[in-house]
Amino acid sequence: MNADFTAEDLKFQKEVQDFLKAEFPQDIKHKVDNGIRLEKDDFVRWQKILNKRGWMAPNWPKEYGGTGWTPTQKYIFAMEMGLYGAMAPVAFGVNMVAPVIYTYGSEEQKKRFLPDILESNVWWCQGYSEPNAGSDLASLKTTAVRDGDHYVVNGTKTWTTLGQHADWIFCLVRTDNTAKKQEGISFLLIDMKTPGIKVSPIYLLDDEPEVNEVHFDNVRVPVENLIGEENQGWTYAKVLLTHERTNIAQVPNSKLKMRKLRDLAAQTPDGFGGSLLNDPVFSRKLAEVEIQVLALEYAELRTLAAVSVGKAPGPESSILKIVGTEATQFIDELYMEVAGYHSLPHVPAQFAEGFSGERIGKGSLVNSSNVYFNNRKKSIYGGSNEIQKNIISKAVLGL
Amino acid sequence: MDFSYSDEQQMLQDSVQKFVYSQYDFDTRRKIIQSETGYSAEYWALFAELGWLTVPFREEDGGFGGSAVDLMVVMEEFGKGMVIEPFLASAVLSGGLIGELGSAAQKESLLAAVMEGSLQLATAYAEADSRYNLASVGTTARKQGDSYLINGSKVMVLNAPSADKLLVIARTSGDKFDRDGISAFIVDASAAGVSKNSYTAVDGHRAAEVHLTDVLVAAADRLGAEGNALAALEAIIDRAALAVSAEAVGSMDCLLKKTVEYAKTRKQFGVAIGTFQALQHRMSEMFIECQLARSVVIMAAMKLDTDGSPAEKAKAVAAAKARVGRAMRKVGQEAVQLHGGIAVTDELDVGHFFKRITTIENLFGNTDYQLARFASL
Numbered sequence: 001m002n003a004d005f006t007a008e009d010l011k012f013q014k015e016v017q018d019f020l021k022a023e024f025p026q027d028i029k030h031k032v033d034n035g036i037r038l039e040k041d042d043f044v045r046w047q048k049i050l051n052k053r054g055w056m057a058p059n060w061p062k063e064y065g066g067t068g069w070t071p072t073q074k075y076i077f078a079m080e081m082g083l084y085g086a087m088a089p090v091a092f093g094v095n096m097v098a099p100v101i102y103t104y105g106s107e108e109q110k111k112r113f114l115p116d117i118l119e120s121n122v123w124w125c126q127g128y129s130e131p132n133a134g135s136d137l138a139s140l141k142t143t144a145v146r147d148g149d150h151y152v153v154n155g156t157k158t159w160t161t162l163g164q165h166a167d168w169i170f171c172l173v174r175t176d177n178t179a180k181k182q183e184g185i186s187f188l189l190i191d192m193k194t195p196g197i198k199v200s201p202i203y204l205l206d207d208e209p210e211v212n213e214v215h216f217d218n219v220r221v222p223v224e225n226l227i228g229e230e231n232q233g234w235t236y237a238k239v240l241l242t243h244e245r246t247n248i249a250q251v252p253n254s255k256l257k258m259r260k261l262r263d264l265a266a267q268t269p270d271g272f273g274g275s276l277l278n279d280p281v282f283s284r285k286l287a288e289v290e291i292q293v294l295a296l297e298y299a300e301l302r303t304l305a306a307v308s309v310g311k312a313p314g315p316e317s318s319i320l321k322i323v324g325t326e327a328t329q330f331i332d333e334l335y336m337e338v339a340g341y342h343s344l345p346h347v348p349a350q351f352a353e354g355f356s357g358e359r360i361g362k363g364s365l366v367n368s369s370n371v372y373f374n375n376r377k378k379s380i381y382g383g384s385n386e387i388q389k390n391i392i393s394k395a396v397l398g399l
Numbered sequence: 400m401d402f403s404y405s406d407e408q409q410m411l412q413d414s415v416q417k418f419v420y421s422q423y424d425f426d427t428r429r430k431i432i433q434s435e436t437g438y439s440a441e442y443w444a445l446f447a448e449l450g451w452l453t454v455p456f457r458e459e460d461g462g463f464g465g466s467a468v469d470l471m472v473v474m475e476e477f478g479k480g481m482v483i484e485p486f487l488a489s490a491v492l493s494g495g496l497i498g499e500l501g502s503a504a505q506k507e508s509l510l511a512a513v514m515e516g517s518l519q520l521a522t523a524y525a526e527a528d529s530r531y532n533l534a535s536v537g538t539t540a541r542k543q544g545d546s547y548l549i550n551g552s553k554v555m556v557l558n559a560p561s562a563d564k565l566l567v568i569a570r571t572s573g574d575k576f577d578r579d580g581i582s583a584f585i586v587d588a589s590a591a592g593v594s595k596n597s598y599t600a601v602d603g604h605r606a607a608e609v610h611l612t613d614v615l616v617a618a619a620d621r622l623g624a625e626g627n628a629l630a631a632l633e634a635i636i637d638r639a640a641l642a643v644s645a646e647a648v649g650s651m652d653c654l655l656k657k658t659v660e661y662a663k664t665r666k667q668f669g670v671a672i673g674t675f676q677a678l679q680h681r682m683s684e685m686f687i688e689c690q691l692a693r694s695v696v697i698m699a700a701m702k703l704d705t706d707g708s709p710a711e712k713a714k715a716v717a718a719a720k721a722r723v724g725r726a727m728r729k730v731g732q733e734a735v736q737l738h739g740g741i742a743v744t745d746e747l748d749v750g751h752f753f754k755r756i757t758t759i760e761n762l763f764g765n766t767d768y769q770l771a772r773f774a775s776l
Contacts, residue, residue: 129740132666134667134739134740135667135668135739136667136668136669139667139668139669158740159740202744202745202746203744203745203746204743204744204745205743205744205745205750205753205754207745268530269528269529269530270530271528271529271530271531271532271535272532272535272576273575273576276530279767281767281770281771282767333728336757336761337765337767340530340531340761340765341525341530341554341555341761342527342554342555343601343761344555344600344601344602344606344758344761345555345598345599345600345601345606346598346599346600346601347598357596358596358608360596360598360608361527361554369601369754369757369758370601372757373601373743373750373753373754373757374743376732376735376736376742376743376753377740377743379736380736380739380740380743381740384736384739385736386677386678389677
């Protein structure tokens with residue numbers, strides 16, 4: 001038994017580190033380090049740099065533009081990106097719809113959509129959840145009715161993250177009302193410029209319009225935008241959901257956050273002449289979550305080792321989702337505790353580029369409450385942690 | 400033994416409850432927060448007219464009596480509507496400090512106006528590196544003839560943007576952490592050398608960072624004896640801690656009620672999600688937290704109304720704030736989780752209750768601070 005990287009892996013790790021140091025734009029790094037809001041252009045610019053290096057789509061098969069990396073190399077890449085604070089590409093295109101397109105799409109669809117995803121020319125968003133179909137996604141009601149060469153789509157999708165930037169949306173739609181609920185669903189790609197689509201922002205607890213409702217009113221979608229076969233969409237989506245769970249443990253991100261937190265706690269007075277980091281209660285809580293993330297990291301590595309020898313990631317990935325999201329949420333709580341009274345101000349302007357007023361508090365600590373509030377979503381999205389526990393009960397424990 | 404309210408307390412509760420239910424719905428509150436001043440002048444006048452602003456004050460100071468149980472009654476009902484008006488900052492905290500330390504003349508000139516709602520106050524005590532230790536005061540007040548010259552910066556001064564006067568805690572002698580040498584001053588909010596960086600907090604309340612540069616204050620505007628303000632400040636911060644804990648009890652009850660209601664109506668997999676035992680147990684646990692929070696707040700309020708020692712009272716409040724803090728974390732997070740995505744949106748009140756109780760946890764000493772204080776007392 002060993003958990004060491006090979007010499008080749010270590011060489012690769014160094015290569016990634018050097019690349020990040022040289023190529024991750026300084027202005028974007030400044031934003032990330034100081035909690036300044038990232039704009040669409042920041043993501044697109046960085047993704048284009050990744051693509052130029054050929055590293056935009058590590059998960060894709062090589063023939064479509066993937067890297068051909070081993071699972072360990074993919075892991076190293078994601079870890080180094082996270083530890084450096086470099087954003088992972090926005091997932092909707094490259095890691096969510098693309099696998100469905102190259103696995104189930106026609107040659108025509110692959111040619112039409114994959115290059116633009118690699119080159120970040122097209123921004124995708126996800127049309128899955130509906131106001132009444134959350135955890136019970138298969139009960140979705142948005143309909144697509146065939147009319148000649150088109151489907152006519154009606155309904156409402158919700159929680160559409162960054163849909164305000166999107167050029168295209170991939171949707172689960174109901175094409176058969178008579179079948180069992182999972183069996184009447186199709187996977188449809190829709191151009192957001194099609195008449196009849198309305199995007200309305202939903203403001204979250206941090207007052208940012210991060211997600212949207214997308215309304216479809218008699219939206220005509222060419223039948224060639226159907227993926228695979230009609231009424232097989234649920235099967236395709238399930239594959240996609242497995243992809244959504246890769247990296248869900250967020251170990252690199254949590255590690256980076258804990259490292260910064262440790263520094264911040266060391267600089268934060270405890271009010272009695274010492275630092276918060278030396279406060280036994282605080283340091284113990286930090287230790288607790290560090291240990292949790294360490295255990296999680298090894299749980300993830302074990303999954304990775306299994307995948308490396310060809311086993312499919314099983315329902316164990318539910319562990320990574322639950323523990324990963326809870327760990328990062330707990331770290332958010334600790335940030336808020338370090339911020340103390342400076343966790344209270346809500347000053348979005350302070351986190352916009354070019355803010356020149358008097359900054360309140362230290363660094364991004366002033367935004368710690370908002371981060372905490374916003375990240376409560378993590379245990380809700382991507383299959384809520386309750387749903388993950390159902391999966392463990394049924395699929396792992398056989399209950 | 401009798402835990403029921405007196406007739407007067409019952410009337411007080413009824414009157415606040417009626418106001419919150421009939422005039423303080425979520426949309427009204429939102430509009431008030433978005434208004435220029437961030438509170439409703441009309442409601443503030445109504446609070447004064449109904450006598451609520453007299454609740455924190457002793458009878459001899461012209462108040463309703465100043466009992467902690469009365470205060471608890473009002474704050475719990477305010478918590479159900481997340482009332483945004485500066486009752487806590489102006490009346491409980493600042494008015495309370497004047498009640499503790501003020502001379503007869505100071506009380507006469509200020510407290511009546513506070514109770515009438517015509518004067519708004521804010522107390523500037525916390526500093527960027529004081530954390531929750533009230534004895535950590537870096538702001539200085541240097542005697543200069545018949546006046547003091549104040550220099551320093553304060554953080555999170557609740558209600559500072561609307562305050563006519565600030566009560567500033569400053570050091571007149573001693574080293575940074577000394578318990579002696581801390582004094583309180585009444586400073587005109589518009590005095591030369593006072594500057595404010597105002598903001599809206601995550602819970603909608605207004606506050607400011609306050610900078611004091613060579614602010615000249617007459618010796619007559621010192622509250623109480625020089626260098627002797629800490630005990631009174633501690634007592635009044637504890638009273639405020641008790642007040643927000645009671646407010647949290649009201650807010651948590653609402654969160655529980657709303658969560659149970661939602662679980663009964665929200666359908667997934669063909670049934671109401673409230674039929675799932677796993678979720679039922681979590682709501683049962685929320686209920687237990689609410690009950691324990693309520694119990695510990697009642698304990699502390701009753702203790703404050705006895706003639707027990709300051710240490711006994713401090714310990715009771717530390718217990719209440721710490722236990723309520725734990726309850727708030729749990730009830731807040733669970734209410735959001737059980738509602739799902741809708742509760743992380745700005746449009747539903749659940750998220751706003753969550754934000755308010757999260758803020759309360761950070762006010763006047765967070766849970767860990769109060770636990771350590773309880774252990775040391």
